[in-house]
Amino acid sequence: MRTQQKAMTSMSVVAVAMMVMNVATYGFNLVAARLLVPAEFGALTALLSLILMANVVALALQAAIARRISVAPQHTLSIVHTASRVSLAVSLAVGAAAAATTVVLTPAFNFSSMWAVVLCGAMIVPLTLTGALMGVAQGTARWQRLAVLFVGNGFGRLIGGVAGLLVDASATSAMAGLAIGAWLPVLLGAGLLTSNAEEEPHSRRPLVFETVTSAATLLAYFAFSNVDALIARGGFEAHDSGLYASGLILTKSTLFLPQFVSVVFFPSLARDSSHRTRLRAAGLVALLGLAVVAGTAVLPDLALILVGGEQYEEIKGDLWLFAVSGTFLAIVYLLVFDALARREGGVAILVWLAAAVVFGVAYTNSIGIVGLVTTMAITAAVLSALLLAWPLLRRSPAPKSDKVTEPES
The missing domain is CATH 1.10.357 (Tetracycline Repressor; domain 2)
Structure with missing residues (x-):
């Protein structure tokens, strides 16, 4: 207790x-x-x-x-x-x-x-x-x-x-x-x-190497989580681009809300080889995200005020989709840090592939605002499932330990 x-x-x-x-x-x-x-x-x-x-x-x-x-x-x-x-x-x-x-x-x-x-x-x-x-x-x-x-x-x-x-x-x-x-x-x-x-x-080399590889994984995540913003900016008309940008305010808010979970759980994720901690943390992030989705669906007028007001009225009915996208992006964020805690390889490749999928779907089809945010949400959901299953699919053992007893040469 x-x-x-x-x-x-x-x-x-x-x-x-x-x-x-x-x-x-x-x-x-x-x-x-x-x-x-x-x-x-x-x-x-x-x-x-x-x-x-x-x-x-x-x-x-x-x-x-x-x-x-x-x-x-x-x-x-x-x-x-x-x-x-x-x-x-x-x-x-x-x-x-x-x-x-x-x-x-x-x-x-x-x-x-x-x-x-x-x-x-x-x-x-x-x-x-x-x-x-x-x-x-x-x-x-x-x-x-x-x-x-x-x-x-x-x-x-x-x-x-x-x-x-x-x-x-x-x-x-x-x-x-x-x-x-x-x-x-x-x-x-x-x-x-x-x-x-x-x-x-x-030795400083292992810490430098881990920092570089972690930075590469995080760069992949930031590219994926912002790919739809770039697509909307370059592929939509100015008006629709502005509407999508207003919806992204809710996406980012939903994404940022539960980030404290990854911060607090990170040390436990690094030590826990049972995967119980990661499931608890992912569940907590999902609950917080679903609360935002439900609030947006029930109170769309309030959500509209938070993303810019009446000039974005056209997107009011679709704001809950942006909250769904933000929820799955928040789960992906947690699971990326879980991968860093466990030093799981291959995660960056999965995230880059997800970004490529969104980019490919958007530029090979004439999708509008709803189509783009739906594609982003579905891709993030699939990526979340893959990242949850990734350590089990790889049959990874306990988190890799460091040779901390080796003095610097």
């Missing part, structure tokens, strides 16, 4: 913190939309998309560190020591690589200044370090500390980004403020990546 109460408390703390983070992030986007002219807001949106793609490295680093601590808690201090060096090197490398793309992306996306993309690279450095800090907090089950990092991440973006906009209403100034604000969770997490371990630090 105490264990269940503790788990519920942990989920509640993390869920509230992630909700606060998402509200703060939304608040910044709302302010930016009001203060920037459309051209500058479009540039900022493109820059934030670049941040989103590069942030898969931070998520991968978080997952790799959390998994290693979860399966070898007796070596936590040494793992943290190794992680501190790897996270610094990886964050600088990814930040520099992103900044270097300015010579290509600035003319390609018509950014007014080359500094905008350079500042994206500057922001990625603290974001990646934050991922490492979250991995330590997650792996050691310090949920309150993890919640502080989530809140700091959201308010760092809100305070820093708005400050940048107040200095100058431009995408470049906003990115400068965001890059500074992104250091807030790093400051709040100070101490998590320090260790006085008496053990020899472990």
Whole structure:
């Protein structure tokens, strides 16, 4: 009973913190939309998309560190020591690589200044370090500390980004403020990546390799979960594209709502070889998603307000389909992290194939809004079933253990 109460408390703390983070992030986007002219807001949106793609490295680093601590808690201090060096090197490398793309992306996306993309690279450095800090907090089950990092991440973006906009209403100034604000969770997490371990630090290569492979899997997921948005943007008329974009607000909301489940359950997923934990977690995500679907079906007028209001009236009757799509995408998200926790191979291939199926169906058939969201929902449902069965089909043993006793050579 105490264990269940503790788990519920942990989920509640993390869920509230992630909700606060998402509200703060939304608040910044709302302010930016009001203060920037459309051209500058479009540039900022493109820059934030670049941040989103590069942030898969931070998520991968978080997952790799959390998994290693979860399966070898007796070596936590040494793992943290190794992680501190790897996270610094990886964050600088990814930040520099992103900044270097300015010579290509600035003319390609018509950014007014080359500094905008350079500042994206500057922001990625603290974001990646934050991922490492979250991995330590997650792996050691310090949920309150993890919640502080989530809140700091959201308010760092809100305070820093708005400050940048107040200095100058431009995408470049906003990115400068965001890059500074992104250091807030790093400051709040100070101490998590320090260790006085008496053990020899472990080799950095396994952690780097796991981070790279995890990032590749997460990149596949982000490509799949956004493929319909790209199809709608490029294949629909402007009006229908806007309608679909409004529906995607509900899809993303349904997707983000249960993400705290994957965060809290991740250490248990890494240790549990019975598959019981993954089924419980998937069931909880499904229940939360079904609640949103039911609410959307029963209260379509309220759902319409949340996705943009009366100007999107045409899509009101189909909003529940977007909630269904978001539900299955949330289950896929959980199962992708389950695969990372278990170090299951081949998952990225399945996810890329799912993205290819949606793309192929959309471009070989004249499907409209309902057809595209239905295709996305069905594909995500099939992918969920495959990912649930994947470890059983592979007859995988217990999660792979790490050779944590090998000192760095």
